[in-house]
Amino acid sequence: MPELPEAETIARGLRRTVVGERIRHTDVVHADVLREKARSFRASLRGRRIEAVERRGKNVVLRLDRARVLLVNLGMTGRLLPFGTPPPSTDRPTHPALRFLFESGGLLVFDDQRRFGAVECLEEAAWAERSARLGPEPLSRSFTARRLASDLVRSRSPIRSWLLDQRRIAGVGNIYANEALHLAGVHPQRAAADVEPAEAVRLHRALRRVLRAAIDDGGTTIRDYRNAEGRSGAYARRLRVYGRAGEPCDACGTGIERVVFGNRSAFFCPECQPKGG
Numbered sequence: 001m002p003e004l005p006e007a008e009t010i011a012r013g014l015r016r017t018v019v020g021e022r023i024r025h026t027d028v029v030h031a032d033v034l035r036e037k038a039r040s041f042r043a044s045l046r047g048r049r050i051e052a053v054e055r056r057g058k059n060v061v062l063r064l065d066r067a068r069v070l071l072v073n074l075g076m077t078g079r080l081l082p083f084g085t086p087p088p089s090t091d092r093p094t095h096p097a098l099r100f101l102f103e104s105g106g107l108l109v110f111d112d113q114r115r116f117g118a119v120e121c122l123e124e125a126a127w128a129e130r131s132a133r134l135g136p137e138p139l140s141r142s143f144t145a146r147r148l149a150s151d152l153v154r155s156r157s158p159i160r161s162w163l164l165d166q167r168r169i170a171g172v173g174n175i176y177a178n179e180a181l182h183l184a185g186v187h188p189q190r191a192a193a194d195v196e197p198a199e200a201v202r203l204h205r206a207l208r209r210v211l212r213a214a215i216d217d218g219g220t221t222i223r224d225y226r227n228a229e230g231r232s233g234a235y236a237r238r239l240r241v242y243g244r245a246g247e248p249c250d251a252c253g254t255g256i257e258r259v260v261f262g263n264r265s266a267f268f269c270p271e272c273q274p275k276g277g
């Protein structure tokens with residue numbers, strides 16, 4: 001499932017390919033990825049120029065002219081595939097939900113096999129309001145160890161659940177939460193409020209290190225913005241605990257354990273990440 005590094009990889013790829021393109025027409029193949037009627041969605045995009053591509057949390061944000069924003073939540077299997085010209089049938093996306101056709105003759109396809117993704121066209125002001133409700137960007141300067149420590153003390157949630165809550169911190173999902181907790185030596189089920197200040201400092205550093213390394217590798221679940229879902233990005237080889245139950249911990253050799261809570265698996269090393277009292 002795409003998290004911050006995967007969305008960042010996609011945004012970087014699109015920045016090189018679709019900025020400056022003007023949308024001539026939008027083909028709505030599967031309207032269930034939209035949050036409004038296909039007709040009004042098509043109408044608000046017609047003639048809009050893509051001015052910039054950004055990322056916020058796990059979302060890819062295309063800034064359009066006339067103060068509009070095309071907001072793409074990739075869901076489980078969403079991909080954004082740019083083409084300079086309509087692709088030959090052998091190279092065609094397999095599960096297109098939306099096709100944005102450009103005046104240049106190129107196109108951008110939102111392909112989504114499982115269709116948990118969501119695409120919206122918003123006024124800039126509406127997006128700003130929504131973005132303000134998301135937590136801080138973990139790689140931004142304003143996200144400091146001190147801020148993390150003071151935010152943690154206010155919650156009794158397990159720290160892994162806290163990290164997955166997009167209102168508390170934006171862009172972290174289950175893979176990178178587990179990886180950062182292992183690197184920081186913090187058990188995933190510890191209450192956020194019980195994480196000591198020194199551990200919060202380690203967790204802050206671990207989050208940034210893990211996310212940066214994953215961006216450098218083009219993510220875990222995807223190598224680049226063109227890749228098929230499920231194909232491993234280079235970061236998959238670097239995973240410390242995620243998906244590795246039963247394998248030895250790289251740091252100490254103890255078997256990695258898996259526990260399910262909050263409907264999600266957590267992976268940890270019982271030696272490196274003691275649960276404590």
Ligand SMILES: [Zn+2]
Nearest residue numbers: 249252269272
């Ligand atoms: Zn260990």
